[in-house]
Amino acid sequence: MRQRNRSIIAAGAVLALSLFGGCASLGVQPWERDLLAQRSMRLDGDPVTAALDEHIYFSKEASTGGAGFGGGGCGCN
């Protein structure tokens, strides 16, 4: 089981590197940032809702985090 997990992670890392490492054609010129600059495209556009969800699922499931650092708490219910 642990062996398989390790190979899944390795495969993910290789995929990520090949996707982004060698691709010079990705990205936009500065004047093409009009859509990316919108609030709805921000990765942290709704931090309060994201943190509330994180706290709910932290209390109800065995997995937490992943996207960034969350707060703690006992999650005991």
Place this chain on the structure above:
Amino acid sequence: MIIAVQRRGDIQAGTFTAMAGPCEVLFEGCDVEQARRLTELAAAETLRIEHKFSRYRDDGAVHAINAAGGAAVRVDDETARLLDLAASCHALSGGRFDVTSGILRRAWNFDGSDRLPSRGRVKALLPLVGWDKVVWRNPEITLPAGMEIDLGGLGKEYAADRTAELLAAAAPAAALVNLGGDLRATGPRGGGAAWRVGVEDPGREDHAERVLEMRGGGLATSGDARRFLLKDGVRYGHLLNPRTGWPVRDAPRAVTVAAATCTEAGVLATVAMLHGRDAEAFLAGQGVAWWCHR
């Protein structure tokens, strides 16, 4: 280099000459000695940028690009950032703002006379104009042989911003940089008060000054009351349309824009001028403060 510092009320004013004109830096909360050191710092940065991006000096970055004779030139990080900005301005202005159009000045001499160049002479230069003919792959730029770039349309405003940013870190309180009418303030004066600056009104040929108030950001003017040709009652201003090689028709005499940075203000003012009779319509859509002189 000659710099002078004098006290004007509660501010210290340092002056020097660079970028083909008088330059001024104003400081709050400084004594004369501090102001002198800061003025030296400002003058050194302004001259550094002037030398680096001047077409006329044979040891600068722009000269190396223009003298390459069709070969690729590798540029340093600062030049690369300015070339990126030039590329952005070209794209954002629909091709109007073009740093390769300076070569047209071989045909045009805006000395206030009525000596227009011949159509053939202008047309012969057009194959050497157009940013789209330039291959810019950061950090390498390749100009077709014979073409030239001129970052003069960005350099003075860029110098005002960079100098202001240096002063923001070095000065004890707010400062204002004025490079021949291109201004950048590091912030409001003490108590949130505005800087009051006299700017030559380029729309008036009697050189009268207008007093403007600034609390931060940049201010730049495009247009020059003295650079034009006049023939048969038609005024030919000095901004050239890179596609025709001829002065932009019905352009305002000058446009002044206030924006977050001097560079941004300068580009908006120049692009507005390049819109000719639509300058006001263009400016109205930008969400900045502007003044247009017809």
Place this chain on the structure above:
Amino acid sequence: MAATDRTYRSIRGALSAACALAGVGGVATSRATDVETAILGYAEPNRVSALETVLQARHDFGSGYLGNFKVVYDALTGASASGAVPGAAVQTFTRPSGRGSYSTAPGETPLDDTFRDARVAVSGGLTLPLGRLSTATAGLYGSGEHDYTSMGANASIARDFDRRNRTLNAGVSFSRDTVTPEGGRPIPFASMTPVGADLPRLAGDGSKNVADAMLGLVQVIDRATLVQLTYSLSRVTGYQTDPYKLVSVVDPTSGAPVDQLFENRPDARTKHILFGRAKRQLPHGVVDLSYRFMTDDWGIVSHTLELRDRLELGGDKYLQPHVRFYHQSAADFYARWLLDGAALPDHATADYRLGAFDGWTFGLEHGRNVGRDHRVTARVEYYRQSGDGHPAGAPGDLASFDLFPVVDAWIFQLGYSFGS
């Protein structure tokens, strides 16, 4: 004279971005404060309900310095599955504190109804520029409830590459949590004792250390698409047992509970998390798709797939449907029951949150601007957890009981935010 009615699109935003890339604009004079507030209600019918309020403020000090501060207050009350199995007869359980008891009807899942707690959490952080392309962020966190405290700190750095089309970030965080259950911590695998009798307790508080490290990448793909990829490693050491949870020991033939033991979890856990997310602007609005893979050395593997699709309604209004699917496998030491007479395992828990289950969330959010710079949002979500209620090998009566009753929850949230 110039007089046209042509309208021109604004190039200012893109020009500002281009100027910032050119290295000017670093002394932006824009100083702004964004404040977001929200109130959330959470209700599991017949089980717990909670009310959570949040106030967050973010301030841009200019020159690339950003600060944020957040206060959360929540109150929780209700009942939660204790881990014990249903029985054919009425079962009476001593409350974990040792004071008082509660009873469960035949066939019903035993619910410990003593949960009543309030939590206050405070966090703050500061981001500062490191040169033109990098930023550093540091933060502190603390929370307290009557039986649990957590204190933590985190730090991260980010650097932009390729004209800010690619951002790499790396961070670490550390927290120390302390649990001080009412009456003390039961000795692992100790039998529940009748009210009044002394339950053997561990000395002192239970504490655990959580150390996290993460490595992330954000890549702009094209004008409308952004992807994020993050790997996190988390190491938790110390007391991770839930002092309120039980595991039932049942008769191998009848399935009737003969003993209730306090659970016992390993004191170390290492988690690996791979998180991927893509956001894309489409003509109707922004689609946000994410996937998270988690695996740990407790034997849990989980998959989380989440989709938000923001439908722009015009006039600064939007409607955002949300779907989330979660699946986890059970921890190696998860045991819905233990058999009487068999040797005790090293560790055991019957907490359904460490069992195998699926979770589905369906939600809808509406947001709109009210006046300049003021926004209100409202959302409703339904969350449902379901697992195997009739696991193979259930002895005697247990085969006829639902050993994993579905958990339903409703979430309501109102948000109000404003910026200057």
